[in-house]
Amino acid sequence: MTWTIAPEAVDSPAAVALWRAYYTEVSDRYYLLHEGRRTDPEELEREIAARTGAELAPPRGRLLVGRYDGEPAGTAGIRLLDATTAELTRVFVRAELRGRGGAALLVRGAEDAARTLGVTRMILDTRGDLVEARALYSRLGYTETEPHNADPYADHWFARPLVP
Numbered sequence: 001m002t003w004t005i006a007p008e009a010v011d012s013p014a015a016v017a018l019w020r021a022y023y024t025e026v027s028d029r030y031y032l033l034h035e036g037r038r039t040d041p042e043e044l045e046r047e048i049a050a051r052t053g054a055e056l057a058p059p060r061g062r063l064l065v066g067r068y069d070g071e072p073a074g075t076a077g078i079r080l081l082d083a084t085t086a087e088l089t090r091v092f093v094r095a096e097l098r099g100r101g102g103a104a105l106l107v108r109g110a111e112d113a114a115r116t117l118g119v120t121r122m123i124l125d126t127r128g129d130l131v132e133a134r135a136l137y138s139r140l141g142y143t144e145t146e147p148h149n150a151d152p153y154a155d156h157w158f159a160r161p162l163v164p
Helices: 013-035 041-050 102-116 131-139
Strands: 003-007 061-068 071-080 085-093 121-126 143-145 156-161
Touching: 003 102, 013 041, 013 061, 013 071, 013 085, 061 085, 061 102, 071 102, 085 102, 102 121, 102 131, 121 131, 131 156
Parallel strands: 085 121
Antiparallel strands: 003 061, 061 071, 071 085, 121 156, 143 156
16 A cells, blocks of 8 residues: 655646545534534534635645555645745545555645755644644644734744745
């Protein structure tokens, strides 16, 4: 069983299914923690439809899909913020495939894709309840920084220099 990481269109069937799984998980985790309920199905559908990922399409972004033994298993995306800075986003691995190294491969693949676009600094935001994500980013050399956006769902911000 091996991982492969490759760019993919944000509207491909694999990317769409993985986006749905990602958004469902992070939304449900938020609402379960803060309101003791899962995401309202209508709200979930509205938000998934509204966040198409168009900003992750070339030339200003990239979406990578990781496959484990050929099956879509995870994603990582980047979007250019300026000529030298990109945001890492949509890092996700299906729950049943976690712990097999895919998340680190996806992040490193996203960093490589960013470097080809001239990026020298990667930033990201996450939430306190996403402890696995925070641990991953720290393990991969990201350091916590001051907030770089006003996202109401973010409470941890990270950055990492990318050397060519």
